[in-house]
Amino acid sequence: MYFEYPKLLWLLVVPALLVLHYIWLELAQRHPHMRVSTATPWMLRGTSFMAVLRHVPFVCRILALSMIVVAIARPRSSEQMERVDTEGIDIILAMDVSTSMLARDLTPDRINASKDIAIEFISQRPSDRMGIVVFAGESFTQCPLTTDRATLINLMKEVQTDLIEDGTAIGNGLATAVARMKDSDAKSRVVILLTDGVNNRGEISPQMAAEIAKTYGVRVYTIGVGKEGMAPYPVMTPWGVEIQNVKVEIDEKLLAEVAVNNDYVITVEDGTVLGGLYGTVAEYMSAKENAPVVKAVGIPDRYISQGTQEELREECGLTLDEILRVFQEECNFFMKKD
Numbered sequence: 001m002y003f004e005y006p007k008l009l010w011l012l013v014v015p016a017l018l019v020l021h022y023i024w025l026e027l028a029q030r031h032p033h034m035r036v037s038t039a040t041p042w043m044l045r046g047t048s049f050m051a052v053l054r055h056v057p058f059v060c061r062i063l064a065l066s067m068i069v070v071a072i073a074r075p076r077s078s079e080q081m082e083r084v085d086t087e088g089i090d091i092i093l094a095m096d097v098s099t100s101m102l103a104r105d106l107t108p109d110r111i112n113a114s115k116d117i118a119i120e121f122i123s124q125r126p127s128d129r130m131g132i133v134v135f136a137g138e139s140f141t142q143c144p145l146t147t148d149r150a151t152l153i154n155l156m157k158e159v160q161t162d163l164i165e166d167g168t169a170i171g172n173g174l175a176t177a178v179a180r181m182k183d184s185d186a187k188s189r190v191v192i193l194l195t196d197g198v199n200n201r202g203e204i205s206p207q208m209a210a211e212i213a214k215t216y217g218v219r220v221y222t223i224g225v226g227k228e229g230m231a232p233y234p235v236m237t238p239w240g241v242e243i244q245n246v247k248v249e250i251d252e253k254l255l256a257e258v259a260v261n262n263d264y265v266i267t268v269e270d271g272t273v274l275g276g277l278y279g280t281v282a283e284y285m286s287a288k289e290n291a292p293v294v295k296a297v298g299i300p301d302r303y304i305s306q307g308t309q310e311e312l313r314e315e316c317g318l319t320l321d322e323i324l325r326v327f328q329e330e331c332n333f334f335m336k337k338d
Helices: 006-028 040-045 049-053 056-072 110-123 149-157 170-181 206-215 252-259 277-286 309-316 320-337
Strands: 089-096 129-135 139-146 188-195 219-225 229-237 240-248 264-272 293-299
Touching: 006 056, 089 110, 089 139, 089 170, 110 149, 110 188, 110 219, 110 320, 129 149, 129 170, 139 149, 139 170, 170 188, 170 206, 206 219, 264 320, 277 293, 293 320
Parallel strands: 089 129, 089 188, 188 219, 219 264, 264 293
Antiparallel strands: 129 139, 229 240
């Protein structure tokens, strides 16, 4: 243990002087004098319990004063220091928390799969400032930019679909994320947008928010979560919540438009890559000048041997570790380019 301000410990002399002064008063001034023929009755009586208790208030005051002095000196349990070299990257994770993220075409569902990936990503970037923005029908900042990983992870775990009014306002979410870092002096500023991509709410269009991000020099990495077609989805019925196959949609062209001014697009789908989300985004991007790189995580266009769902996902690279590996590798590459 060490003290940040050790010189302040000299103030402990004050309680020591007070103790000496108290003892002097007890010995010199607080004993009345009386002449008697014998002191035997008083000697046999001894010291009463109440006579001892009268010193307790003074002892408590001295202890309190001493502890205040020690606290002001700021004790520390360790004096070890570690030098950390950072790349100066600020990252905002913009999470879609609309009810469409409850679709179970990813395990266990879209929103929890996104949270698991985000938590692993946060854990593996200890030197960057990161924050969280959530959006549905509106958007708000779940956590501002910080290096406190424990707080980030705890707040990410609290993200759920009933936090705010339902809907999908991608433009509002992206604009809020850009606003949180527009005044940052970091050499690289990045927004990672995780959504199923069906925009139906908000005062700001996704295209306008993407232009705002470009104006402030903020890069936007879009991650489309889910697949087109039918997917298990929790539906409220007269008999309670039941899991039913319902039609789910992803606005691939919208995600492509948001990312067209950036370097990279990642698609994650529990379905075939060709003809799915990746195919649509790649086709749209191919017609653009300086189109970004499109990376797919999904079922490849080849024969897949039989097995359990977990075994097939592992073979196709649809596990959390594999998705995170692709995401981490590509993000690291493009962030270093900045």
